[in-house]
Amino acid sequence: MENKPVYFDHAATTPLCKEALEKMLPYFTEVFGNPNSQHAYGRESVKAVDEARDVIAKIINCKPNELYFTSGGTEGDNWALRGIANAYKSKGKHIIISHIEHAAMIVTAKALKKEGFEIEYMKVDENGFVDLEHLKSIVRDDTIFVGCMMANNEVGTIEPIKEIAKIAHEKGAVAFTDAVQAAGVLKIDVKDLGVDMMSMSAHKIYGPKGVGALYIRNGLKTQSIITGGHQERMKRGGTTNVAGIVGFAEAFKIAIRDIDKNFEYVSSLRDRFIDRVLSEVPFVKLNGPRENRLPANADFSFKFIEGESILFSLDLAGIAVSSGSACSSGSLEPSHVLLALGLPEELAHGSIRFSFGKHNTMEEVDFAVDVIKESVQRLREMSPLFKAEGEIKYV
């Protein structure tokens, strides 16, 4: 086979867009000043960072001084959760997050539990949507933090963040959303959503790796987790990643400029892919909803076979995807997201996430479906589970 490699893992990361790269380049060499410096070099860098902050603030409808640049989504999640836990522990120690958060939230919440906080999880239904009635039933006067991702990274479910924030506020809790997968894909207005904090990352939207931002509503009390110099208005120490921030703003600007076009195009790739897999591959389950789903995301469980072996079969054919199986993550547990959706472990082990991007083509989608059909059949012929159930159901 001499097919060009196919990249269907945009939820993991995206290539840097040319516009962002070009905008970034001078900030590595010519305009290298530390924004903390008083001299002309420093001032030039400050100008670039201020401009980037203005661009992003405008996009999400906040004030520039409500944005804090970070190293990415994980730092934003950590800062939001720990910052509120530390700042509000005299008010209460009850924290609510969803069962399908990113590890950056779940692992941090587990660490806080060891420090004496009470962690409760809002339930999700079989498609990954937060059960708002359940949330209403567990939020309390001493709840200090309610956090839910805007769109799930594994199964693409778009959550009702506005409603979740409203429920949080009725009890005076801080409402946080992780918008790492949603920013640049969905239109976000933090004031309309009513969230108090929101984390974002650049590299999911054709920006550079290692940079992101946390929105913190003015007036909200929080604590820093990275202490040091005077950067980010004394809230986040560490030398400012000037080139990264410039690239983030440019990539975000491009993503918003093309948001409708990309949404429609990437959705069309996803829909054809999902339709073909569902109709042409037997014993397959689509994880996550058909509606209110990220345009880029398709996640399937292939019965009788294991995800990592599917991943490498596709990799051998030049198709890059990711898997929710335990074997590919290095842990012993399969995806916590799929288990929260109620999948049996066996199906969670057999899951593959396909995430499309603006550079993908319909030809690539069709090629991938053909390869999947072959690979899945080949692996099933090797599987001791297939014989038992397969033969009966194939009649």
Place this chain on the structure above:
Amino acid sequence: MYNEKVMDVFKNPKNVGEIENPDGIGTVGNASCGDIMQISLRIENEIIVDAKFKTFGCAAAIATSSTATEMIKGMTVEEALKVTNKKVVETLGGLPSQKLHCSVLAEEAIKKAIEDYQSKKNA
């Protein structure tokens, strides 16, 4: 993470399938852990003349199944019982550390298939 040899074996595994009316068969692992391995044997005069496998699992599990069945073909039952997971891994040129448990499964499946053979013989 996987070396080229492992990927080669995963791409073209040997001995896939199940021997009809086997002299010994063993299945180890379970679906909730993400690994099931079944090895079936044809044994004549205490010599393993054929071995086949069926595996639900990752690339490492499939590669070790193939390699282990290749290794034991032609061995006496006594020799096959001495095949360790370490030898299987060595033959594959090494596995990532978090994948070593897959090779244990191969060793266990061989032992279980031979136990099955011996219990049938003694029955």
